[in-house]
Amino acid sequence: MIRVQGLTKHYGPVVALEGVSFEIGRGEVVGFLGPNGAGKTTTMKILTGYLHPDRGGAEVAGHSVLREPLSVKRQIGYLPESTPLYAEMRVDHYLDFAGAVRGIAAAGRKGALDRVVGACALEGVMKKQVGELSRGYRQRVGLAQALLHDPPILILDEPTSGLDPNQIVEIRGLIARLGREKTILLSTHILPEVRETCRRVLIIHRGRIVADGTPDSLAAGQRDETTLYVTVRGAGAAGVLSGVPGVRRVEPLGTEDGRERLRLRVASDAPVEEAVFDAAVARGWKVLEMRRETATLEDVFRRLTTES
Amino acid sequence: MARSLVLARRELRAYFDSPIAYIFLVVFLALSSYFFFFQIQGFFLVGQATMRIYFEILPYLLLFVVPALTMRLWAEERRAGTEELLLTFPVRPFEIVAGKFLAAFALVALTLLLSLPLAFQVAALGPLDWGPVVGGLLGGALLGASYLAFGMFVSSLTRNQIVAFILTLVGLLFFVSVGSTPVLARAPAGLAPFLEALDLETHFKAIARGVLDLRDLFFYLTFIGFFLYLNAAALAWRRWR
Structure with a gap:
């Protein structure tokens, strides 16, 4: 039109x-x-x-x-x-x-x-x-x-x-x-x-x-890597999770009452959540939190319109 | 043309929805009556049943009131941003210009007609020669229309109404004095006839004598058409800013 x-x-x-x-x-x-x-x-x-x-x-x-x-x-x-x-x-x-x-x-x-x-x-x-x-x-x-x-x-x-x-x-x-x-x-x-x-x-x-x-494709298409926040109850999680397919890097954020908080850099197109969950279950851990952070339209807008 | 009438109707409604039309009518009638009766060489002193004095002051009275009418025609649209609406309607620039011109002209024509009772009154006092009256009104309408066309064009060049008013007044003063005796006396000999032909008042005087010469009519229509055309061209040109 x-x-x-x-x-x-x-x-x-x-x-x-x-x-x-x-x-x-x-x-x-x-x-x-x-x-x-x-x-x-x-x-x-x-x-x-x-x-x-x-x-x-x-x-x-x-x-x-x-x-x-x-x-x-x-x-x-x-x-x-x-x-x-x-x-x-x-x-x-x-x-x-x-x-x-x-x-x-x-x-x-x-x-x-x-x-x-x-x-x-x-x-x-x-x-x-x-x-x-x-x-x-x-x-x-x-x-x-x-x-x-x-x-x-x-x-x-x-x-x-x-x-x-x-x-x-x-x-x-x-x-x-x-x-x-x-x-x-x-x-x-x-x-x-x-x-x-x-x-x-x-x-x-x-x-x-x-x-x-589309708003979603713009937000998602920002980079091929997104961030996954994971909190599990179980020992040595950082080492195990770095071996899960799709996970590129694991950054421990700290341990508290036996709960381990981790930040995972993962490929944005891989179903990493399921693999992490399976890995945790196989070792008898409890997954307390799992949250993927996606870039928002605001991020896209700010990034595209502030650089010269 | 139908679009022009729609636009003219809106414009007229705006005149009468605001005090503009009423102030214009009252000021015009009051001033014209005042000068007619009480001027140094006024009606009572002349002692004749004639409207001559009225038509002598008419060009100068119009000279001051018409710019007050035209100053807002475009300047106000531009200030309020409504010009953008107007120019994005499916109408040609010239249709918009014609619509605004028609509305303003209707008001001027109405004012001139409202001075007819004055003529009837004079006719009741003695034998009135109606030829110059009809000629004067027709000439006044043509003169007023010429002022309007010029004033509208000036208004399209600015967003400030006061600026539009003053520039119109100065421009019109030029057009009514360019063929006057003092100017002609100082002008180069070859230029004088041309300047005289350009003068708006010269042609008015000819028509107001009661003799309608087609050349005078043609002059006014050309003058009006020229400035309306410039007005439409200015609108089109502004899109290239």
């Missing part, structure tokens, strides 16, 4: 994007991560036709962003960063305007409005001025506006920023429901959010894509 090729964009001497390429298939929900200023918003602004790239191009639903901007804009529902809205307008007037400007005929507008108002739970605030609304409601009005024409593609720039935890859960739920039928590209700083709502993650840093995959 979205194909981005070699996007490059400079703001004066500042490099915003440096050859960004990726593809997003129909129905994918993709989280776009990166530190502030990494190029997330710029990429989204180019996809929605607000900015021109210096080099490279993008296709949305088969239409070129540069040559057929109107066709592209019809396919996209866009929630810009910080949700700009006409503060002096009433919510119902604003949504009606957004529908009309998108070319929804007056007859169909009522139905479209009812649909998005229901989906975004805006029933109670329709007669209020947009400027009077809380941050959460404004965000929902922005989302409702993006959904009015039932676009196949949603581009959401930090849809949960500035919301309180309850509101975040609500918006996240809404996005998850929308993700069942739409292609979504959403940017965020909140990493747990990505794990919950996105099946795929793109990490951008200094204008380049530095990682692309």
Whole structure:
């Protein structure tokens, strides 16, 4: 649905994007991560036709962003960063305007409005001025506006920023429901959010894509070695366990009341836990704790976006 | 074009949802009436049933109130970030420009029509020649539209409303004085006819006499079209920032 090729964009001497390429298939929900200023918003602004790239191009639903901007804009529902809205307008007037400007005929507008108002739970605030609304409601009005024409593609720039935890859960739920039928590209700083709502993650840093995959594969794919913490009751465990297949190194952490605590460096693709358990049982030891530490998305993010 | 009307309707609603439209109407009518009746060479002193004085001050009155109307048209959108919404709707830049222009023009036209009661009042006092009145209103509409087109373009270049107001005022002062006698007297001889043709007020005076020359009409429409086009071009160009 979205194909981005070699996007490059400079703001004066500042490099915003440096050859960004990726593809997003129909129905994918993709989280776009990166530190502030990494190029997330710029990429989204180019996809929605607000900015021109210096080099490279993008296709949305088969239409070129540069040559057929109107066709592209019809396919996209866009929630810009910080949700700009006409503060002096009433919510119902604003949504009606957004529908009309998108070319929804007056007859169909009522139905479209009812649909998005229901989906975004805006029933109670329709007669209020947009400027009077809380941050959460404004965000929902922005989302409702993006959904009015039932676009196949949603581009959401930090849809949960500035919301309180309850509101975040609500918006996240809404996005998850929308993700069942739409292609979504959403940017965020909140990493747990990505794990919950996105099946795929793109990490951008200094204008380049530095990682692309499912949250789990990114976390797991960090190194081929992970750490296994083991506590057993039994003598000489360190020596025995270093012979278990898949274990590369054993580091004793100390003994306490006959319980031996060990840190095992193991191959991340080997079923080491079972072998350790069998070895312990064969010698009559008791396994008190066994815990594998996997790299989290946070680790991946920090590692990829802090090194230069 | 249908999109332009949708945008114009939103813009007009914004005028009337905020105090802008009312302040604009009241200030315009109050000032025009004040100058009409109490100016040094005012209506009561002239002692004739004529609207001539009204149409003499009209270009200068519009000169000050129109920039107040246009200064926010783009500057406010850019400040609030709503420009991004507008430009990511499936509409062409020119359709947006036309929509904003139509809304502002509707307000100016309404204001001019609201000065009609003044003409009726004068007509009740003596025989009023309606030709210059109709010509003056038409000329005022064209002049106002030209001011609007210029002011909107200036507004699209800045996010600060005050800057937009002042630059528009300075620019319009240039366009109403470039063909005035003191300027023409000092201008190189070859340039004078050109400068006179460029002057917005010269054409207004011609129409306000009650004679509609197609060349005057053509001048205004070209002026308006030119700045609306520049406005749309500025929007398109800004995407390359």
